Amino acid sequence: MAAKKGLDPPLTPLEQARRIAGIAQDKLAQDVVILDMRPACSYTDFFVLCTGQSPRQTAAIYDEVHQQLKHDARLLPATVDGQRESSWIVADYLDVVLHVFTPDARAYYRLEDLWGDVPSVALEEAATA
Numbered sequence: 001m002a003a004k005k006g007l008d009p010p011l012t013p014l015e016q017a018r019r020i021a022g023i024a025q026d027k028l029a030q031d032v033v034i035l036d037m038r039p040a041c042s043y044t045d046f047f048v049l050c051t052g053q054s055p056r057q058t059a060a061i062y063d064e065v066h067q068q069l070k071h072d073a074r075l076l077p078a079t080v081d082g083q084r085e086s087s088w089i090v091a092d093y094l095d096v097v098l099h100v101f102t103p104d105a106r107a108y109y110r111l112e113d114l115w116g117d118v119p120s121v122a123l124e125e126a127a128t129a
Contacts, residue, residue, distance in 0.1 A: 013096060017121065019069070020048045020069070021121075023069075027064045030053070033049045035115055035120055035121075046121070047096075047097050047111070051101050054102065059089070062080075062089045077093050079092045080092070087104070088106075099111060
């Protein structure tokens with residue numbers, strides 16, 4: 001009799017942020033940053049910020065994150081905004097919010113400056129699991 005394959009335990013918010021950052025890095029996203037939002041807001045635990053060099057690349061980064069999280073962790077975002085223009089794509093995974101920018105959009109919105117007082121997670125800790 002074949003053993004039943006059990007479901008993997010759900011990712012913790014930090015594991016989810018690291019996984020998203022790792023997928024983005026694998027898709028050649030630049031300037032990947034994980035911000036620990038827990039001290040500053042109640043609606044999410046982490047932001048993952050990254051840059052694609054063009055709207056096409058930002059869309060490809062988001063698409064890869066979406067597909068891998070859906071397949072590997074059965075996670076879907078609650079909402080996604082910005083896919084049509086692809087200069088700033090925001091995907092809300094509840095515990096983690098992914099922001100994928102073009103260079104111009106990232107420079108304009110400057111989220112790192114806006115949230116400059118929150119701690120960040122070291123990138124070497126964000127490697128793909």
